[in-house]
Amino acid sequence: MVLQHLLHGRHDPAAPGAIGRARAYAAVTAVAFAGRRRSTYGRLVRLGGARPGDRVLDVGCGTGYLTDLLARAVAPGGTATGLDPAPAMVDYARRHVRAPGCTFTEGVAEELPYEDGAFDLVITSLAFHHVPEDRRERALTEMHRVLRPGGRLVIADFRPPRRGPARHLVGATAGAVMRDNRTDRLAALIDAAGFHHRDAGRLFPLLHWERATKPARDAS
Numbered sequence: 001m002v003l004q005h006l007l008h009g010r011h012d013p014a015a016p017g018a019i020g021r022a023r024a025y026a027a028v029t030a031v032a033f034a035g036r037r038r039s040t041y042g043r044l045v046r047l048g049g050a051r052p053g054d055r056v057l058d059v060g061c062g063t064g065y066l067t068d069l070l071a072r073a074v075a076p077g078g079t080a081t082g083l084d085p086a087p088a089m090v091d092y093a094r095r096h097v098r099a100p101g102c103t104f105t106e107g108v109a110e111e112l113p114y115e116d117g118a119f120d121l122v123i124t125s126l127a128f129h130h131v132p133e134d135r136r137e138r139a140l141t142e143m144h145r146v147l148r149p150g151g152r153l154v155i156a157d158f159r160p161p162r163r164g165p166a167r168h169l170v171g172a173t174a175g176a177v178m179r180d181n182r183t184d185r186l187a188a189l190i191d192a193a194g195f196h197h198r199d200a201g202r203l204f205p206l207l208h209w210e211r212a213t214k215p216a217r218d219a220s
């Protein structure tokens with residue numbers, strides 16, 4: 001579990017999946033996407049339908065790479081807010097992301113520090129498997145709460161290889177949380193939180209995405 005030790009740093013019981021080593025994470029992702037990070041994350045921005053004037057929340061924003069692209073897509077007039085429990089990530093993002101309308105806050109997905117209906121789009125990439133399993137329902141309920149009626153949700157997460165040496169390699173380097181990540185359970189969780197599930201797909205290198213909307217007239 002080399003990567004886990006390299007990236008996570010000090011354990012935080014309030015956010016056990018927090019990644020405290022921002023510079024190491026930035027270096028690892030630059031390599032892992034093999035030069036295709038920009039196009040992969042650009043695709044996520046388009047999947048979310050981010051457009052000028054939108055208010056967007058990036059949950060588990062890490063170094064702010066996606067938040068930056070989102071801020072550019074929602075300009076002029078929009079805002080992109082990145083949220084992450086790791087102070088080192090938030091600090092890194094604040095120092096490196098320069099796009100206008102971009103802000104970063106410390107916090108966890110399962111307790112979002114925003115008002116009901118504050119966002120048009122909530123998006124999260126490679127972060128959902130870091131939320132402890134027994135808090136994932138709560139995290140989705142929170143995402144639903146902070147979206148306006150008719151707002152959009154995009155969850156992109158790591159899709160581990162099903163078998164073979166690649167699966168063992170993921171377990172040995174990144175640990176069981178990534179090796180055993182069940183992206184096939186996301187759709188049911190999304191439905192249970194009150195979203196209308198729309199579609200799902202795959203992206204390079206090993207990403208699974210789900211897309212949903214909050215009903216325009218919320219029954220709750």
Ligand SMILES: C[S@@+](CC[C@H](N)C(=O)[O-])C[C@H]1O[C@@H](n2cnc3c(N)ncnc32)[C@H](O)[C@@H]1O
Nearest residue numbers: 017018019060061062086108109125126127130
């Ligand atoms: C693998 S990184 C992904 C960062 C970024 N979204 C990206 O795509 O590069 C996962 C991020 O999720 C954050 N995280 C861990 N637990 C979390 C939680 N409960 N709520 C929100 N974010 C969390 C970590 O601190 C880390 O920055």
